[in-house]
């Protein structure tokens with residue numbers, strides 16, 4: 064994104080190399096991870112970022128990894144302080160508080176790809192639904208969606224987002240533990256979208272019993288290449304067809320984010 068280039072000559076070269084070149088934009092908020100060695104230069108970093116993105120109202124320094132049950136991060140504001148924003152993605156609007164819920168703008172194109180596969184009248188189950196970035200575009204395509212999310216704040220934002228995007232009559236939100244869904248919900252779905260929290264599921268298995276005959280699962284997960292091969296082999300042996308296996312993003316050394324499209328018999 065060129066932030067380092069903008070700060071050349073302002074921050075000494077031996078420190079500048081430590082600054083990530085990229086940052087994430089969620090609505091009017093920019094999120095950047097500034098290493099401790101560079102905090103003396105926060106003001107210069109803010110000036111450079113605002114010059115690139117004049118619409119930015121808040122800049123947050125991400126001081127910890129995504130963690131905990133709700134998959135939230137620790138931030139220190141270095142410009143502005145409002146952590147509530149509205150993010151626009153392919154015609155949809157998502158309101159959220161980045162300090163209280165998980166949201167990543169990086170998955171927008173995959174969310175669009177999945178939504179484009181939906182046919183009106185499908186029944187779709189979405190565990191780990193967050194503020195609704197998978198659920199809302201899918202409901203907008205005419206599907207009946209059941210979304211489960213454990214974070215009260217994320218459920219509240221998802222309810223607001225469903226209303227604001229005109230899909231609340233087709234999006235049913237349950238606040239609860241998605242890991243219990245295969246025990247408590249006694250129904251099947253034509254499609255299941257599983258945006259797995261990091262490290263929680265080592266296979267989509269617990270949700271497969273909720274899939275109708277001929278249904279499709281989109282499983283978003285994190286693992287190394289060897290683990291992914293084992294998962295695909297296991298699914299294939301059980302008669303599932305892996306239609307697509309796409310690697311999108313490196314989250315730790317040798318650990319990738321994957322999206323599998325899986326079709327039931």
Ligand SMILES: C[S@@+](CC[C@H](N)C(=O)[O-])C[C@H]1O[C@@H](n2cnc3c(N)ncnc32)[C@H](O)[C@@H]1O
Nearest residue numbers: 133165166191192193212213214240241258260
């Ligand atoms: C990786 S985030 C994905 C959120 C959303 N689908 C998105 O892509 O923006 C995982 C979400 O699952 C929620 N979560 C974690 N454990 C859960 C559980 N056992 N049941 C339901 N939701 C859970 C977290 O609060 C978080 O919102």
